[in-house]
Amino acid sequence: MASGSWTLEIESSVEASRLFRAAALDWHSLAPKVVPEIVVSGAVLEGDGSVGSVRQLNFSPALPFGYVKERLDFVDVDKFECKQTLFEGGHIGTKLEIATSHFKFEPASGGGCVLTVVTTYKLLPGVEDDQSEIVRSKETVTGIIKAAEAYLVANPDAYV
Numbered sequence: 001m002a003s004g005s006w007t008l009e010i011e012s013s014v015e016a017s018r019l020f021r022a023a024a025l026d027w028h029s030l031a032p033k034v035v036p037e038i039v040v041s042g043a044v045l046e047g048d049g050s051v052g053s054v055r056q057l058n059f060s061p062a063l064p065f066g067y068v069k070e071r072l073d074f075v076d077v078d079k080f081e082c083k084q085t086l087f088e089g090g091h092i093g094t095k096l097e098i099a100t101s102h103f104k105f106e107p108a109s110g111g112g113c114v115l116t117v118v119t120t121y122k123l124l125p126g127v128e129d130d131q132s133e134i135v136r137s138k139e140t141v142t143g144i145i146k147a148a149e150a151y152l153v154a155n156p157d158a159y160v
Helices: 016-025 027-034 131-154
Strands: 003-012 039-046 054-059 069-078 081-089 098-108 113-123
Touching: 003 131, 016 054, 016 081, 016 098, 016 113, 016 131, 027 054, 027 131, 098 131, 113 131
Parallel strands: none
Antiparallel strands: 003 113, 039 054, 054 069, 069 081, 081 098, 098 113
């Protein structure tokens, strides 16, 4: 069974603490407001948003799948870092066995931040690694972060 990973860095003008809270910890609530053409709804299914919590995002027909479920495996609110596992929906069961993403928002000079995303995945037997899927995944994550960033710039009192 093949495994793989990819890394992405995104620079933002928004400070790490705000972008972390909006785009990582509260994305299930914010996404339907800022990208309703993609995310129809989101909810925490289990837990209180801390480690072990499970959330679901439901998508519009703009995506090739209807939903994803992810579990929060690690969170450090002081270092603006979290790790989550995608375990249902999306390409789980059709192309992937499992996928995890580690998000780290590091403060940058000038008040912004740099987000580093490291995603690792295990392909199902017989599935070949598809570089175009990786490109689409990176574009999706970048779009999420830029949508959250635009919201935070327009709403300077949000997520403070």
